[in-house]
Each structure stands twice: as structure tokens, then as C-alpha cells.
Amino acid sequence: MEFLMASLVGILFASALYMMLRRSIVKLVIGLVLLSNAANLLIFTASGLGSGQPPLIPPGADVPVGAVSDPLAQALILTAIVIGFGVLAFAVVLIHRAYEVVGADDMDQMKDTDT
Amino acid sequence: MRMHSLILRTAGHFLLPLLILFSLWLLLRGHNEPGGGFIGGLVAAAAIALYLFTMDLQAARKALWVDPRNLIGIGLTLAVLSAIPGAVLHGQPFFTSQWWPMTLPLLGEVKLSTPLIFDIGVYLVVIGSVLTIVLFLAEAEE
Amino acid sequence: MSHVVALPVLIPLLAGSISLIFWRSHSAQRWIGVIANAALLVASLWLLRETWVHGHLVMHMGNWPAPFGIVLVSDLLAAIMIVLTGITGLATALFSLSSIPREQERFGYYPLLHLLLAGVAGAFLTGDIFNLYVWFEVMLVASFALLILGGERAQMEGAIKYVTLNLLSSALFLTAIGLLYGVAGTLNMADLAVKLAEVPPEQSGLLTVIAMLFMIAFGIKAAAFPLFFWLPASYHTPQVAVSALFAGLLTKVGVYSLFRFFTLIFDQDVAFTHEILLWMAVLTMLSGVLGAAAQYEFRRILSFHSISQIGYMILGLALFTPLALVGGIIYIVHHSIVKASLFQISGLVYRLRGTYELKGLGGLFRSHPWLSILFLIAALSLAGMPPLSGFMAKFIIVRAGLEAGAWVAVFFALLVGLLTLYSMLKIWNEVFWKAGPETQHEVPTRGQSPRLTYYYLPIALFAVMTILLGVAIQPIYEIAERSASQLLDTRGYIEAVLGVQP
Numbered sequence: 001m002e003f004l005m006a007s008l009v010g011i012l013f014a015s016a017l018y019m020m021l022r023r024s025i026v027k028l029v030i031g032l033v034l035l036s037n038a039a040n041l042l043i044f045t046a047s048g049l050g051s052g053q054p055p056l057i058p059p060g061a062d063v064p065v066g067a068v069s070d071p072l073a074q075a076l077i078l079t080a081i082v083i084g085f086g087v088l089a090f091a092v093v094l095i096h097r098a099y100e101v102v103g104a105d106d107m108d109q110m111k112d113t114d115t
Numbered sequence: 116m117r118m119h120s121l122i123l124r125t126a127g128h129f130l131l132p133l134l135i136l137f138s139l140w141l142l143l144r145g146h147n148e149p150g151g152g153f154i155g156g157l158v159a160a161a162a163i164a165l166y167l168f169t170m171d172l173q174a175a176r177k178a179l180w181v182d183p184r185n186l187i188g189i190g191l192t193l194a195v196l197s198a199i200p201g202a203v204l205h206g207q208p209f210f211t212s213q214w215w216p217m218t219l220p221l222l223g224e225v226k227l228s229t230p231l232i233f234d235i236g237v238y239l240v241v242i243g244s245v246l247t248i249v250l251f252l253a254e255a256e257e
Numbered sequence: 258m259s260h261v262v263a264l265p266v267l268i269p270l271l272a273g274s275i276s277l278i279f280w281r282s283h284s285a286q287r288w289i290g291v292i293a294n295a296a297l298l299v300a301s302l303w304l305l306r307e308t309w310v311h312g313h314l315v316m317h318m319g320n321w322p323a324p325f326g327i328v329l330v331s332d333l334l335a336a337i338m339i340v341l342t343g344i345t346g347l348a349t350a351l352f353s354l355s356s357i358p359r360e361q362e363r364f365g366y367y368p369l370l371h372l373l374l375a376g377v378a379g380a381f382l383t384g385d386i387f388n389l390y391v392w393f394e395v396m397l398v399a400s401f402a403l404l405i406l407g408g409e410r411a412q413m414e415g416a417i418k419y420v421t422l423n424l425l426s427s428a429l430f431l432t433a434i435g436l437l438y439g440v441a442g443t444l445n446m447a448d449l450a451v452k453l454a455e456v457p458p459e460q461s462g463l464l465t466v467i468a469m470l471f472m473i474a475f476g477i478k479a480a481a482f483p484l485f486f487w488l489p490a491s492y493h494t495p496q497v498a499v500s501a502l503f504a505g506l507l508t509k510v511g512v513y514s515l516f517r518f519f520t521l522i523f524d525q526d527v528a529f530t531h532e533i534l535l536w537m538a539v540l541t542m543l544s545g546v547l548g549a550a551a552q553y554e555f556r557r558i559l560s561f562h563s564i565s566q567i568g569y570m571i572l573g574l575a576l577f578t579p580l581a582l583v584g585g586i587i588y589i590v591h592h593s594i595v596k597a598s599l600f601q602i603s604g605l606v607y608r609l610r611g612t613y614e615l616k617g618l619g620g621l622f623r624s625h626p627w628l629s630i631l632f633l634i635a636a637l638s639l640a641g642m643p644p645l646s647g648f649m650a651k652f653i654i655v656r657a658g659l660e661a662g663a664w665v666a667v668f669f670a671l672l673v674g675l676l677t678l679y680s681m682l683k684i685w686n687e688v689f690w691k692a693g694p695e696t697q698h699e700v701p702t703r704g705q706s707p708r709l710t711y712y713y714l715p716i717a718l719f720a721v722m723t724i725l726l727g728v729a730i731q732p733i734y735e736i737a738e739r740s741a742s743q744l745l746d747t748r749g750y751i752e753a754v755l756g757v758q759p
Contacts, residue, residue, distance in 0.1 A: 020421065028417075032424050039431040046439030073438065076387055080431055082153060083394045087427075089248050090401055091420055096255055097405065098413035110414040184365070188277025195270045201320075202260055209263045211320040 005045040012038035023107045025095050032091060036084040040077045047073030124169040134162030142238050143231075152234035156241025163242070164249050172253055183246035190239025197232040261307055262316040262329045264300040265339045265378040268293055269346070273371030283359060286367040290350040293371065297378075298343030301336070308336040309736065312743070313753035315384070323384070323754050324445035330384035330754055333740035337586060338381040338513050341593045344722075345505045346374045348715035352601055353498045355711040356608070361406050361496065369406075373399035373502070380510050384754055386434055387444045389514065393430065393478070397423050400507060403499045404491060415491030422487040426477035433470035440464065447754035449522050450747055461525060468523040468530050472537075475518070479511025481571060482540035485564045489548065492563065493556035493613070497604030500556060504563045505597030509589055512570045516585065519574060520744040527577060534575035539669050542568030546676040555603040555613040555688070558680055559596065562639065565673055566592045572670065573654050576661045582741035584653035587733060591638070591646040591726060598635045598719035602628070605712045606688060615684065620693025628713075629689045631720050636681035638723045641674045646726030 012034055019031030047070045055071040057064050102109055138159035145151030167175040201211035215227045272293030279285040308314055314331040317323060331339070349370065357366055376396030383389050404416045438444060440463060441452040456464060473484070480488040488508070492500055515534075523530055545565025552558045570592070573585020603613065605628060610618055622629040638645035641652075651674055658667040726733060743749055 020425070025417070028421060032421070035424065035428045036431075039428045039435065042432050043435030043438065046435045048439075072444075073435075076434075076438070079387070079391065083391065086244070087394060087398055087401075087424065090398055091424070093248060093251060093255075094401065094405060094413070094416055094420060096252065097408060098417055100255070101408065101410045101413045107417075110417065112411050112414050182280075184280050185278060188274050188280065188368075191274030192271065192278060195267060195274060198263075198267065208316045208318055208320050209260065209267065210318050 001049050002045065005041065005049065009038050009042045009045060012041065024105050025099065025107065026105060028107070029088075029091060029095055033088060036080070036088070040080050040084075043073055043077055043080070120169075123165075127166040127169050131162050131166045134165075135159055138162065138238075142234060145234055146228075146230055152237030153241055155234075156238040157245065159238070160242045160245035160249075163246060167249070172250070175250070175253070179246070183243040183250065186239045186243030187247070188243075190236040190241075190243060192236070193239065194233050194236030197229040197236065200229055259307055259311075259314050260316070261300060261304050262314045262331050262382065263318075265297060265304060265342065266329070266375055266382060268297050268300060269371040269375035269378065273368045273375060276371065277365070277368045280365065280368065283362045286362065287354055290353065290367045290370065291347070294343070294347040294350040294374070297374065298340075298347050301339040301343035304331055305333075305336040305340050305736075307331075308333055309739075312749055315753050324443050324448035327388045328384040328445065328447075328754055329382045330447075330750070331382055332743050332750055332753075333736060334513070334516060334586065334744060335381045337590065337736065337740060338509065339378055341509070341590060342374060342377050342381065342506060345502060345593060345597055346370075348505075348597060348601070348719065349498050349502045351711050352501065352604070352715045355708055356498050356604055357496055358407075364406055366403070366406060366496075369399045369402050370502075373403065373507075377506055377510055381513060384446050385444055386437070386446060386449070390427070390430055390434060393427060393510070396507070396510065397427065400503065403502075404495050406496060406499070409494070412494040415494040418487045419491040422477055422484065426474045426484075429470055429477075430474035433467050433474060436463070436467050436470070440467070445754065446517070446521055447751040450751055451755070453522060453525065456525075464523070465526055465529060468519075468526070469533075471518050471523070472515070472530070472533070475511045475514045476537065477511070478508070479515060479567055479571070480508050480541075480564050481511075481537050481567055482544050482564075485541065485545070485567075488564060489557060489560045492560040493554065497556070497600060497607065500560075501597040501600035501604070504559065504600055505593045508563060508567060509593060512567060512589060515571065516574055516582075516744065520582075521747050521750060524747075531575050531577050534571055535663065535666060538568045538572035538575050539666050540568075541565065541571065542669055542673040546673045546680070549680045550676065553615045553687075555606065555615065555618075555684065556600065557613075558684060559599050559603060562677060562680065563596055565677065566596065566639070568673070569651065569654055569670065572658070572666055576654075576657050576663060576666075578657055578661055579738070579741045579745060580660065581654065581657035582744055583734065583737045584650060584657050586737040586740055587646075587653060587726075587730075588650040590733065590737075591650040591723070594719050594722050594726070595635050595638045595647065598716055598723070599632075599639065601712070601716050601719070602632050602635065605709070605716065608709070608712065615687035617694055618688045619691045620689075622689040623693075628716075631713075631716050632689065633685065634720045634723060635716075636685060637678075638727070640678035640681050642678075644724075644727045646723045646730075649727055649730045 016031045016034035016038055019027045019034060050069045053067055053069045055064060055068040099105060138155040141150040141158060142152055142155035145155065167178065170178060198209040200213045201207040202209050213229045217225055217227065219225050272289055276286045276289045308331050316329045318327045318329060373396055376392050376399060379392035380389055380396060383392060401416060401420055404419060405412050440456065440460065441449055443449055443452055453464060477484045492503055519530060519534065542565045545561050545568060549558045549561035549565065552561060570585050570588045573581045573588060606618065606621065607613055609625065612618060634645065638647040641647040651670065655667055655670055658670065
């Protein structure tokens with residue numbers, strides 16, 4: 001399972017970078033989405049995989065019974081997803097504006113600031 | 116952004132109060148159970164956006180009666196202010212939770228607390244920022 | 258426990274949200290901006306004093322004990338950075354009073370400014386790496402929005418590069434956090450320092466990989482070689498007050514994070530990691546200054562110089578001796594002041610002449626001698642001429658390099674100093690000394706206040722500071738020296754956060 005997840009993370013990173021290197025700005029956005037998903041999945045995998053062990057404390061007890069999965073990693077991912085949502089919403093607005101101003105969905109048209 | 120669909124318009128009208136109630140329920144149960152300000156705010160913002168889809172931009176702005184940016188400001192202020200009571204009253208670190216349980220007529224026992232204030236702030240910020248972005252994109256379309 | 262630790266974060270947050278409530282009233286926002294930033298400066302000086310007296314200040318947010326809750330920690334390095342935040346914030350708020358066009362205030366300039374400062378202060382003070390990530394994102398969102406305020410084509414293009422590279426850096430940062438959490442099972446910096454010391458040797462390779470991921474992530478934020486190219490593409494495009502704030506403060510957050518991580522957490526394999534930092538520093542210095550030599554636009558030259566100066570700060574960290582760290586810290590202070598001031602001067606020149614192109618400028622020494630002198634002070638300080646702050650900062654770093662036997666780095670540090678002088682003299686000749694061009698550019702004053710007082714005020718204050726830093730270095734040197742010893746001996750930090758270790 002770990003191997004599978006690790007491969008998936010790798011594939012996600014690779015496709016994210018591939019998309020970011022394309023000329024189209026829309027594909028750049030897709031690349032950014034994939035990138036944040038890859039990072040989140042990596043946290044999920046790195047914190048240990050397991051199933052059927054919800055980190056819940058039964059009523060009346062003070063500590064969970066038996067082994068539970070790590071809730072902190074999930075909290076981290078949740079936070080990262082929320083932040084990613086905010087940043088991405090902004091990026092979409094930005095790219096929409098850029099598309100209007102430049103008039104093309106093409107990174108090669110955006111060389112004004114490079115020289 | 117206007118969509119001329121009778122079904123959408125009718126559904127939007129009916130769903131809006133229901134979904135707002137649902138979002139408030141999510142907000143209030145959030146302290147101990149799944150829910151909270153963020154998800155409640157998203158539900159509310161989605162409901163309002165659905166409602167606004169049936170109007171053009173000016174009618175939408177008018178129907179909102181408050182600018183979404185003000186919502187962000189008020190929400191953020193509430194969230195930041197919720198840090199202060201514990202520090203001022205008891206000299207504890209900022210953001211230490213304060214609980215004021217009380218019995219109200221009709222409602223029974225109610226626990227007011229600074230986490231609740233924080234969550235309401237988050238709720239308002241989320242509604243405000245999602246609507247700001249939606250209105251901005253709609254404006255850009257026109 | 259002292260509440261002053263959280264004030265530098267709470268003041269801008271509260272100011273930002275209040276100015277959002279008043280977002281219709283521009284004058285209210287302006288004055289909230291000045292008052293809140295003055296309060297921030299006062300709070301930061303108070304924080305520095307308290308930290309100087311007590312060594313470390315810690316606040317467990319929400320009263321959750323470390324390492325489970327989020328802590329705010331102020332050691333001397335963080336306190337110095339917070340003071341810089343206060344200084345730059347106040348200067349920017351004053352400068353904005355007359356330089357930001359009214360129609361851009363409408364798009365939330367002031368709330369974004371406060372949010373950015375809150376993010377920066379949070380990043381300096383937090384003692385938790387995931388919280389650091391959150392502050393980075395707060396900062397980034399605010400800086401994205403400030404960058405495109407105005408919506409011109411160059412701004413959009415610059416912003417796309419800025420956004421992409423910075424999101425890549427955030428993703429790498431997050432990846433590194435995930436891996437580190439997998440290894441150590443904690444996110445608290447002090448706790449990490451303890452846990453990583455106990456990591457078995459067969460896992461040390463993995464630790465080095467994680468350290469490199471952090472280095473790349475912060476290197477992008479700090480605009481270090483080889484991933485600096487988002488900076489010259491974007492820093493010359495926004496409102497000049499924003500440029501000054503970014504160059505003075507924002508890239509320093511990346512440098513600060515490198516300082517924090519590669520003294521407190523990753524000091525297991527100094528020979529490897531700090532050797533890489535050393536070459537990164539040298540190449541950053543060199544590529545920045547060579548890039549600047551090819552430019553003929555005021556703000557682009559300054560942007561490229563920002564990169565080369567970042568190299569000196571990283572060099573201070575890479576040498577990893579007490580004296581070098583002192584030099585690095587003083588360099589950060591010096592550069593914040595001088596670079597913000599130079600950008601503000603470029604804005605004033607634009608205001609007077611209507612262009613940033615060196616070709617279209619000239620004759621300012623004749624018409625505005627005082628401005629020319631202010632520029633000369635800042636420029637010579639940047640190049641490292643005595644008796645200004647740049648000389649002291651460079652002198653300490655070079656001396657530390659000589660003591661450490663890093664001859665190549667010292668050679669390049671001196672060479673880059675010379676080339677910086679060349680660049681600054683180029684601006685001096687073209688903008689101030691040579692005769693003015695026959696055709697005058699149209700000066701755009703639309704929506705700006707006619708008064709120039711608020712342009713001159715922060716620039717003059719910065720000039721006084723750089724002279725004072727050069728002439729009376731002793732107090733700052735003592736603070737930096739103690740800060741460096743705190744960085745090298747991490748026990749104080751760990752004990753302050755976690756309590757005395759058994």
C-alpha cells in the first residue's frame with residue numbers, strides 16, 4: 001500500500017511539473033492544483049497508513065482504545081487544503097485578469113518583464 | 116451571470132432559507148462534532164451564490180444589502196477579538212478559551228464561549244471572501 | 258509569561274480587519290495605517306527590550322502546552338526581525354500617504370498591507386513549522402494581491418511568475434514538513450531539535466534530503482541562486498511603496514527561515530549542508546550583481562541588487578561561526594533599511610520625472626540637491642563605503658570569512674562590493690549628474706496627493722538610520738552578538754519552549 005501511494009505521489013508531482021512547464025496558462029493552473037494535491041497526499045502517506053482505526057475516544061474514557069491513526073496529519077492536510085483553496089481561487093482570478101490584459105493563453109506572449 | 120431558468124429561480128428561493136439554517140446548524144455543532152465555521156460558511160456562501168445566479172449583477176448587489184467585503188472585516192475583527200478576553204480577564208495567553216455557561220429561557224442551557232465567537236468570525240470571513248470572488252468574476256464576465 | 262510576544266501579530270491583524278470595516282473611508286484607512294504601524298513599532302521595540310532582559314519569551318497560544326499547541330517564541334533574532342518589520346511598516350505607511358493613487362486604495366491596499374505585516378510578524382515569531390507554513394501563505398496571498406494592484410500588463414506578467422514560483426516553493430515546503438513529521442512525529446521547532454538529535458545514523462541520509470527540501474523552499478522565497486528569477490520579473494512592476502516593502506522585508510522572511518532552520522533544527526551535517534549554502538551564497542551574490550550591470554531601469558537594477566545582497570546574508574549563515582552570524586544579522590538589518598530607502602527614492606524620482614528609464618532621466622542634482630544627497634548616502638551604504646552601515650556589515654562578514662579560511666567566498670564578496678559600487682555610480686551618473694534630457698516625460702500625478710512631505714520623511718529617516726548604524730554600531734553589534742550565541746547554543750531556546758529537559 002505504501003509503495004502504491006508513494007508511486008501515486010510521484011506520478012502526481014511529475015504530471016504537475018509537466019503541466020506547469022506547458023505554455024498554456026490554464027494548464028499551469030491545473031499543474032498547481034495537482035501540485036498541492038501531491039503534497040497533501042504525501043503528508044497523508046508519510047504519517048502512516050492504516051484502516052479502520054478512527055482516532056475517536058469512546059464515551060466515558062479519557063484515552064482512545066487500542067491503536068488509532070494519527071489525527072494530526074489529517075488536520076494538517078485539512079488546513080493545507082483550505083489554504084490551497086484560498087490561494088487557488090486567487091490564482092484563478094489573477095489568471096483570468098492576465099488573460100484579459102495579454103489577450104492570449106500563451107506564456108510565450110509574456111516576455112515583457114524578462115529582459 | 117444571469118441564468119433564465121424557472122427551475123433554478125424557484126429552487127434558489129426555496130433553498131436559500133433552508134440552506135442558511137443548515138449552515139447555522141453546522142456552525143453551532145462544530146465545537147464537538149463535525150462542522151464548524153469554515154464549512155458552515157461555505158454552505159451559506161454556496162446558497163447565496165445559487166440565489167444570486169438568477170439575477171443580474173446590480174440586482175445581486177442590491178439583494179445582498181451588505182457588501183461582502185464588510186463581512187470579511189467584521190468576521191476577521193470578531194475572530195481576532197476572541198483572542199483577548201482570556202488575556203485581559205485572567206492574564207492567560209491569547210486565544211485561551213473562555214466559557215460562560217448560562218441558562219436562557221426557551222433554549223435551556225447554553226454555553227457561550229470564545230471559540231464560538233471565533234467560529235462565527237470564520238463563518239463571516241468565508242461567506243464574505245467567497246462572495247467577493249464570485250462577484251468579482253461575474254463583474255469580469257460582463 | 259509576557260503578552261508582548263503576540264502583539265506584533267495581533268496589532269496588524271486587528272488593524273487590517275478594522276480598516277476592512279471602514280473600507281469606504283479612505284482617510285480613516287490611511288490614518289489607521291499610520292497609527293497601527295506606529296503601535297507596531299512601539300510594540301516591537303518593547304519586545305526587543307523584554308527579550309534582551311529575559312533571553313527568550315514564549316507564549317503558548319490558547320494555553321496548550323508545547324509541543325502539542327502552537328507556541329510563539331521570541332529570541333533576539335526574531336525580536337530584531339520584528340523591529341525591522343515595525344520600521345519598514347511605518348515607513349511604508351507614511352510613504353503610501355502620498356504615493357498610492359486614490360483609486361487603488363479602493364481595492365483594499367491598506368487591509369492587504371496590514372495582512373502582509375501580520376503574516377511577516379507571525380512567520381518571525383512562530384515556533385511551529387506548520388504554523389510557519391500558514392503564515393507564509395497569509396503573506397503570499399497578501400503579497401499577490403498587492404503585486405497586481407493597478408492591473409497593468411507588466412504587473413500581471415510579473416505576478417504570474419511570482420505566483421507560480423512561490424506556490425512551487427510552498428508545495429516543497431509542505432512536502433518537507435510531511436516527510437519531517439513522518440520521521441520525527443512532531444512539528445514544534447524546539448521539539449524537533451531534540452528529536453532529530455536522537456535519530457539513528459541510518460536515517461541521517463533521509464534527514465539530509467529533508468534539509469535540502471527546506472533549503473530549496475526557503476531559497477526560492479529568499480530569491481537565492483538558482484531560483485531567483487521571479488524577483489526581477491515582478492519587483493519592478495507594482496506601486497513603488499509595495500516594491501520597497503517587498504525588497505525591504507519580504508525576501509528577508511526566507512533568509513530568516515534559513516537562519517532559523519539551519520541553526521536550530523538542521524545542524525547534524527554542517528559540513529555538507531552549510532557547504533552547499535556557501536556556494537549558493539557566492540553564486541547568488543555574483544549572478545545578482547552581474548544581472549544588475551546589464552539593466553538600465555532604476556527599479557530593475559535595484560531588484561537585481563536585492564538578489565546579490567541576499568547572498569551576503571546567506572554567506573553569514575553558511576560560514577557558521579559566531580562572528581559570521583553576527584555579520585549576517587547586521588547585514589539583514591542594514592539591507593532592509595537601505596534597500597527600502599533606495600526603492601522609495603526611485604519612486605520619488607518617478608514622481609518628479611515620470612520615468613524609471615535611466616536614459617530619460619538626468620539633471621536631478623541641479624534641481625533637487627537634497628534628494629541627490631539622500632540617494633548618495635543610501636547608494637554608498639549599499640556598496641559598502643565607510644562610515645555607513647553597509648561598510649560595517651560587509652566588514653564583519655569578510656573578516657569572518659578570512660578567519661574561517663573561505664578565501665574564494667571572501668574574494669567574491671569583495672568583488673561583488675566593487676561591482677555594486679559600479680552599479681550605484683551608474684545610477685548616480687545617469688539620474689543625478691548628467692544633464693537632463695531635452696524632452697520631459699509627462700508626470701502622472703492622477704489621484705495622488707500633491708504634497709511631497711511624505712515621500713521625503715521616510716527616506717530621510719532611513720538615511721539617518723544607515724548613518725547611525727555605521728557610526729554607532731556598538732549597541733546593535735552587542736544585540737547581534739548575543740543573538741548569534743543564542744543561535745549557536747540551542748539549549749536556551751529548547752528549554753524556554755519545552756521547559757528544562759531531564
